[in-house]
Amino acid sequence: MSLLLCLVAGAVSFYVILYYGVFRGARYSSSVKLKGKTAIVTGSNTGIGKATALDLARRGARVILACRNKEKAETAAYDIRRETGNNQVVFMQLDLASLKSVRSFAENFLKTEPRLDLLINNAGVMGPGQTEDGFGMAFGVNHLGHFLLTNLLLERLQKCGPSRVVNVSALLHRLGSIDFPLLASKKDLVSGQSTWHNFQAYSSSKLCNVLFTRELANRLEGTSVTCYSLHPGVIYTELCRSMSLWQQLLLSPFAKLFFLDPEGGSQTTLHCALQEGIEPLSGRYFSSCALQQVGTRGRDDALAKKLWEVSERLTGL
Numbered sequence: 461m462s463l464l465l466c467l468v469a470g471a472v473s474f475y476v477i478l479y480y481g482v483f484r485g486a487r488y489s490s491s492v493k494l495k496g497k498t499a500i501v502t503g504s505n506t507g508i509g510k511a512t513a514l515d516l517a518r519r520g521a522r523v524i525l526a527c528r529n530k531e532k533a534e535t536a537a538y539d540i541r542r543e544t545g546n547n548q549v550v551f552m553q554l555d556l557a558s559l560k561s562v563r564s565f566a567e568n569f570l571k572t573e574p575r576l577d578l579l580i581n582n583a584g585v586m587g588p589g590q591t592e593d594g595f596g597m598a599f600g601v602n603h604l605g606h607f608l609l610t611n612l613l614l615e616r617l618q619k620c621g622p623s624r625v626v627n628v629s630a631l632l633h634r635l636g637s638i639d640f641p642l643l644a645s646k647k648d649l650v651s652g653q654s655t656w657h658n659f660q661a662y663s664s665s666k667l668c669n670v671l672f673t674r675e676l677a678n679r680l681e682g683t684s685v686t687c688y689s690l691h692p693g694v695i696y697t698e699l700c701r702s703m704s705l706w707q708q709l710l711l712s713p714f715a716k717l718f719f720l721d722p723e724g725g726s727q728t729t730l731h732c733a734l735q736e737g738i739e740p741l742s743g744r745y746f747s748s749c750a751l752q753q754v755g756t757r758g759r760d761d762a763l764a765k766k767l768w769e770v771s772e773r774l775t776g777l
């Protein structure tokens with residue numbers, strides 16, 4: 461009996477230490493109001509993006525849900541309007557897997573919306589396939605689509621400054637790499653479509669987010685626009701939807717015990733978007749609502765510059 465009690469106490473202590481020490485992130489607390497400000501959140505029909513949009517709407521911002529699926533996005537917009545009482549939450553069509561769609565979103569946005577104060581590049585995929593333009597899915601959506609979108613909206617951000625760009629990256633950027641010859645020949649960061657390749661492509665696309673933020677900050681120096689990248693924590697969302705059923709079944713109990721919910725996952729994004737006084741940290745990487753060091757490749761300025769030039773060519777900027 462006492463052995464059983466010891467085992468239970470040990471298991472509970474292990475859980476508490478692991479959960480509070482590793483998984484539970486910091487919370488962003490601030491009463492900043494956003495009346496009169498406009499924010500775009502990509503991939504905001506679910507997960508971390510929806511939780512981010514909800515918080516921004518609660519603060520009074522006009523929030524554009526930039527999503528690919530009209531039905532899912534209209535439902536999310538309705539939920540957010542109902543929960544916050546803010547009727548300035550609207551859907552605009554954006555499929556980051558199509559450069560044509562990115563251009564038409566930007567054109568539509570610039571024509572119809574006078575302001576842009578916050579651009580939250582949140583959407584992300586981990587999975588197989590190719591974009592409409594033939595790029596690997598993770599590279600095309602997570603990096604290239606957001607790269608083009610940001611560049612097309614920069615002038616508006618500058619006009620409305622002080623304004624911010626927030627790029628949702630991941631801790632996995634540390635495992636990423638960029639093989640430029642492979643990118644030139646296969647339009648992808650990896651050479652295959654296995655689960656392992658998808659994981660590698662995802663990590664590498666998240667390295668691209670970190671490098672893009674770094675080079676963007678260099679180019680924006682002296683303007684009123686600042687930018688940040690971040691790891692949101694380990695969050696229970698639909699990100700792993702492309703996993704097989706048995707992989708999802710294996711992950712599910714662990715995820716329920718340890719992973720944060722989407723609201724918890726939105727905290728560092730909100731910190732980067734709203735925290736006063738972080739402007740001198742433009743280009744840097746955050747986690748748990750605090751500045752963090754990036755992996756070695758994420759600090760490589762020459763790599764960041766080269767990625768920018770290649771991305772300009774690939775998007776036809």
Ligand SMILES: NC(=O)c1ccc[n+]([C@@H]2O[C@H](COP(=O)([O-])OP(=O)(O)OC[C@H]3O[C@@H](n4cnc5c(N)ncnc54)[C@H](OP(=O)(O)O)[C@@H]3O)[C@@H](O)[C@H]2O)c1
Pocket residue numbers: 502503504505506507508509526527528529532554555556557558582583584585601628629630631691692693694695696697698699700
């Ligand atoms: N969850 C985690 O533990 C974790 C950890 C580190 C980083 N992140 C990052 O956090 C961000 C949000 O992920 P999440 O966990 O909230 O995942 P999620 O629940 O799967 O949400 C991803 C969002 O991206 C959208 N999206 C995917 N492809 C798109 C496309 N081609 N065009 C426009 N939107 C597209 C999805 O739209 P649909 O619903 O239409 O597919 C969805 O709204 C991602 O950048 C992810 O890499 C997550």
